[in-house]
Amino acid sequence: MALVRPENQQQARLVRLLRDGPRSRVELGDLLGLSRTTLTTELDQLVARGLVETAGPAASRGGRRSSLLRLSAGVRFASVVIAADRITVAVTDGELNVLAETGEPAEVRSGPEAVIGRAVELVGKLRAESGVAELTGVGVALPGPVDNGTSIAPAVLPGWQRFPVRDAFATELGCPALVDNDANVLALGEQHAGIGRTFEDFLYLKLGTAIGCGLVLGGSLYRGATSSAGDIAHLPLDEDGPTCVCGEIGCLEAYCGDAGLVKAALAAARSGRSTALAARNTAAGTLTVPDVAAAAIAGDPAAQTLVRDTARRLGQVLVGLVSFFNPGIVVIGGAPDGLGHILLAEVRGVVYRRSAPVATGTMPIVLSDLADRAAVVGGARLASDHVFTVD
Amino acid sequence: MALVRPENQQQARLVRLLRDGPRSRVELGDLLGLSRTTLTTELDQLVARGLVETAGPAASRGGRRSSLLRLSAGVRFASVVIAADRITVAVTDGELNVLAETGEPAEVRSGPEAVIGRAVELVGKLRAESGVAELTGVGVALPGPVDNGTSIAPAVLPGWQRFPVRDAFATELGCPALVDNDANVLALGEQHAGIGRTFEDFLYLKLGTAIGCGLVLGGSLYRGATSSAGDIAHLPLDEDGPTCVCGEIGCLEAYCGDAGLVKAALAAARSGRSTALAARNTAAGTLTVPDVAAAAIAGDPAAQTLVRDTARRLGQVLVGLVSFFNPGIVVIGGAPDGLGHILLAEVRGVVYRRSAPVATGTMPIVLSDLADRAAVVGGARLASDHVFTVD
CATH class of the missing domain: 3.30.420.40 (ATPase, nucleotide binding domain)
Structure with missing residues (x-):
């Protein structure tokens, strides 16, 4: 089968609408402002091209029964x-x-x-x-x-x-x-x-091994002039912070990426500040992000401080980004298991306290509920x- | 005369093209991909509505002479x-x-x-x-x-x-x-x-009494979810900096706005760090941004330090913004007379040194040449x- 793609703008708009779920003929015509003739022509072509199929009659809205359309099983x-x-x-x-x-x-x-x-x-x-x-x-x-x-x-x-x-x-x-x-x-x-589905403008903040963000503006992903929009991993937070994998000093990722968190946890273990992390490090020979999470959840004060410090720094960076970009919502993904809500509380505290109310007054900050x-x-x-x- | 506006998308595209200068009929048709019939219909309507007028024959491109069109003197x-x-x-x-x-x-x-x-x-x-x-x-x-x-x-x-x-x-x-x-x-x-004319994505940084920025994305001004995109005046730079007019501590504007610069200059004058500023303050009873500029240009080290500190802080904020937004160019306007190039040199130093090469490698940072x-x-x-x- 050769590649089939929509042939014109109207067909493209139809298939993008159907990507969100089946629709009746009447709904499609109403949503796109197409006459019945145009709609029939374009849908017939999409069916002929194998992109769209009829899924039976739509629920009645009174009047003539409309048929339900959906993207075909060939897509x-x-x-x-x-x-x-x-x-x-x-x-x-x-x-x-x-x-x-x-x-x-x-x-x-x-x-x-x-x-x-x-x-x-x-x-x-x-x-x-x-x-x-x-x-x-x-x-x-x-x-x-x-x-x-x-x-x-x-x-x-x-x-x-x-x-x-x-x-x-x-x-x-x-x-x-x-x-x-x-x-x-x-x-x-x-x-x-x-949740991004209901916002035209949002910021997705990705935590984990690498830190980054994705920007949706006016309903489309914004990539910037050289495709690097959202690359915030190496923002300098401090001139005398930890060394980053990129070779610079004090980058956001060096503090808040997984490796940075583990490095700080190892330091806490070795210095005796955290008995929980020290015990785990002795037993396993190293530490991981889940170890830090487990210690923090179990109430180890040093591990909790590490997590809160991480969240505070993320919050400080977010203050700048939301003032500048004024998104409708901030969605945070990739938080370590069990730590999401501790991180979120601290991030919210910093962002809502230090941002202009006009930018963040109605802006939710949430954890992604989609996970992987x-x-x-x-x-x-x-x-x-x-x-x-x-x- | 009642308000005349373009009546459909094609007319709107025609008048927006003509806003950039007169065009021949042939060019307009080519640029918008309109057939000769459609073009004639829409242009006739725009002429009838008083929006467009003929400006004589266009330069010959060989073949039939095309006429030149422009926005009418009624606009x-x-x-x-x-x-x-x-x-x-x-x-x-x-x-x-x-x-x-x-x-x-x-x-x-x-x-x-x-x-x-x-x-x-x-x-x-x-x-x-x-x-x-x-x-x-x-x-x-x-x-x-x-x-x-x-x-x-x-x-x-x-x-x-x-x-x-x-x-x-x-x-x-x-x-x-x-x-x-x-x-x-x-x-x-x-x-x-x-210079923004040749860039789809750019960042305009406005200095002066208030600091702010304007973002053009994909050729359109981006205003954000609640019209506050670009409001960077009150980004917190430091937890123990000067008090800002907004009541918070250490805002960008408290350091780099005109009032912040004058406050720092008065401190330099009173502490004896700057003889030039002290003399001016004694003579005039206060200091202004032009005073700081004059002292810096005349070689007063303390005034030059003030200007460089201001520029360094602006640069640090820009590092975050350009990493995040990845604009094609940064245009800086509103720099005090005579100080633009000193500021620019320092801002460039910070931004190019501390940003990801992929974001700023080909990104110019320039002073606006439009002034007011x-x-x-x-x-x-x-x-x-x-x-x-x-x-």
Whole structure:
């Protein structure tokens, strides 16, 4: 089957509406302001192209019965989420519901050929299991800056610099491929299936190994002049703070990324400030973010201080971002298990206390309730935004 | 004459193109992808509505001679720029060239009735002098946050809170009125007549009494969820800095606004750190920003340190903003006379040293070369963006 895409703006608007769920003919006409004749013509073409199908009669609104339309079962997207230590892949339907998902540990530093090869195998496995003959598109998330379908961050992804990731997936999977950084993909997932759905302008803050954010402005992802909008990992917070992986001093990520938190936890363990962390470090030979979380939840004061310090610094950065960008909502994802609410309380305290009321008076700050699903949905959304658009 | 506006999207696109200067019929058709028939129909209507006129034959491109079209002499915009201590008004043609401009000192704290009344008189005077019978629209800049045509910043504009500024101008001048904060209006001026013209995404940083910025994203001014995008004046830089007019401690404006600079200069004069500033303070009984500039230019080390400290703090804030927003260019306006280049050098040093190369590698940081003209052109642009748009 050759690739089918909408042929004109009206068809593109129709399939994007149907991506949010089935609609009756009458609703589609009303929402897009199309005459009955135009609507029929465009829908007939979309049906003929295999993009749309009839799903039976719509619920009656009085008057003549309208039929229900939906994206056809031939529309299938794949998502590939490449993290520093893991690959996750999924297959979705046209409405971006996840039909099948799998993942496994992977070392991104083993280079693009190995990682992409394995991701392609995993997608193939899912397609075979779920009977997906053709893919309509694939969206790929990389754990670092991306420009024009390639990685541009040698420090984070050694060996990936300028590797043609997009072209490799497009060739291997035989469908359009789109590549973006993980924070942008997470923001897209939140826009499609999370609370971001109801906001035109929002900020998604991603915590974890790397810190980043995704900006949705006027209903679209904003990437900036050179695709690096939202790259806040290396904002300098302090001129004499910890050394960052990037080589600079006092970056946000050096304080608030997973590695920074673990480093601070090890210092607390070794200095005797935290008996809980010291005991765990002695037992396991090292510490992890879950160890810090467990200690904080168990009431260890030093671990709690670490978490609150992290949240306070995130809050200080957010004060600047929300004053500048004035989003409708801030969504925080990737908080360590069990720590989300402690982090959130502290972040809210700082942001609401030190921001202009006009910018934050009605702005919620919430934890993402999609967890890992945001990334796979976001990958599918990335692909579908491209395929469901006419240039 | 009743208000004439474009009647459909094609007419709106035609008048917006002609706002940038006269075009031949052939160029207009090519740029908008319109058939000769459609183009003729829409242009005929625009001519009939008094918006467009023929300006003679276009330069030959070989083949049949095309005629040149331009916005008609009936299209006239007014700009009103209300600063803390001054009113400036201008009248422009449809291409936003300033036909006449005047201004006078005014105390914004005397309240909206007095200030608006005087601004309306000044506009009337300009109209009489330049023979402008009808205004197509008026754009108004206020020195503080604006939402929905009213001022929402009691601290900066006492007495103006929620006063219907837009409605007052619309009624008095008998044309559509648009109101925005000065930083946004300056950014619009830069977009129309300055270097911003060649960038889809840029950041305009406004210095002076109040500090603010305007963001142009994808070719449009971005105002945020509650019209406060770019309000960076009260970003907290330090927990134990100077007290700000807003009542908080260590705000950007408390350091880098005119009042903050003067306060620091007075401290330098009184402590004996600056003989130049001390002498000036003794002679004049106080200090002004031009005094600080004169002392810095004359080589007074303490005054130069003040200027560099100001620039360094602005630079630190810009590092965050450009990482987050990834603009194509940063334009700085409102720098004190004679200090622009000293400020710029220091700001560039900080931003280029501490930002991600991917965000700032190709991003220029420049001083606005429009000076005060940016505001009056921006006011006209604000009005014309509205009038030349079809909902």
